[in-house]
Amino acid sequence: MSGHVSIPVELTVYGGTLRASIPVPAGPVTATELLPVFRAVAEAVIHLSVKNAERQGRTVSCRDGCAACCRQFVPVAEFEARFLISLVEGMPPARRAELKRRFAEAARRLDDAGLRDRLMAPETQPRDALKTLGLDYFRVGLDCPFLENKSCSIHPDRPLVCREYLVTSPARACDDLHGVEGVDLPLRPSLALCRIDEQPSQTLVKTVPLAMIFEWAKSAGACPAPRPGPAIFDEFLRRLGPHRQAPPDAPAPAMSPDPA
Numbered sequence: 207m208s209g210h211v212s213i214p215v216e217l218t219v220y221g222g223t224l225r226a227s228i229p230v231p232a233g234p235v236t237a238t239e240l241l242p243v244f245r246a247v248a249e250a251v252i253h254l255s256v257k258n259a260e261r262q263g264r265t266v267s268c269r270d271g272c273a274a275c276c277r278q279f280v281p282v283a284e285f286e287a288r289f290l291i292s293l294v295e296g297m298p299p300a301r302r303a304e305l306k307r308r309f310a311e312a313a314r315r316l317d318d319a320g321l322r323d324r325l326m327a328p329e330t331q332p333r334d335a336l337k338t339l340g341l342d343y344f345r346v347g348l349d350c351p352f353l354e355n356k357s358c359s360i361h362p363d364r365p366l367v368c369r370e371y372l373v374t375s376p377a378r379a380c381d382d383l384h385g386v387e388g389v390d391l392p393l394r395p396s397l398a399l400c401r402i403d404e405q406p407s408q409t410l411v412k413t414v415p416l417a418m419i420f421e422w423a424k425s426a427g428a429c430p431a432p433r434p435g436p437a438i439f440d441e442f443l444r445r446l447g448p449h450r451q452a453p454p455d456a457p458a459p460a461m462s463p464d465p466a
């Protein structure tokens with residue numbers, strides 16, 4: 207592929223090994239432009255993790271049209287937030303207007319529920335307030351703005367954390383978040399993406415609540431300067447490392463309760 211370099215990747219997940227040579231743009235890009243590459247790695251990690259669950263006699267119960275998880279707090283990386291905003295902005299006018307109306311309504315409801323500061327400025331919140339954030343968000347009963355007739359309307363472009371959320375418990379468990387049995391992922395591509403360009407002084411993993419991406423954009427800084435694609439991909443793989451853990455202060459997203 208012209209303008210790309212092939213990067214050899216080897217990841218071991220539950221004894222299964224992913225070996226691939228992944229083409230990455232050689233020139234300067236942002237992590238947003240590398241999303242297709244990160245998705246490919248995530249799908250491989252998920253595939254091997256599901257195989258492991260199946261070896262334990264567990265079967266993924268997620269089905270098209272269930273959507274019970276699409277009322278949960280969905281923390282996305284800033285790079286994904288920028289992508290999702292551009293995705294909406296590029297839609298036909300009527301669809302764009304409808305989605306923006308839904309996002310504005312979501313922001314209003316989260317504001318009314320007193321969750322805005324906890325979602326938008328977690329670093330200003332006491333640790334206890336963050337611990338219950340996922341549950342408090344779920345109690346608002348807010349559908350993801352991208353949900354359409356109980357299906358994800360942006361399925362090929364959905365965030366990494368949505369891909370990683372798979373359960374083997376009955377769908378009704380996701381209706382009230384009791385007894386949910388998730389597929390454990392020993393590597394978390396969604397977290398690795400959130401950590402790209404992370405500063406050593408950071409104590410919280412930076413995320414953006416999906417339902418608030420347009421609110422976040424009002425005060426977000428400029429996108430980090432482009433860097434060579436291989437350098438960003440290398441950072442992603444380092445942050446994906448099997449022993450990399452979320453810091454204890456990281457907000458525990460309802461969609462991803464067990465950061466690896």
Ligand code: SF4
Pocket residue numbers: 275276277280350351352353354357358359360361364365368
């Ligand atoms: S982006 Fe799609 S999969 Fe993710 S929460 Fe929204 S509707 Fe569900």
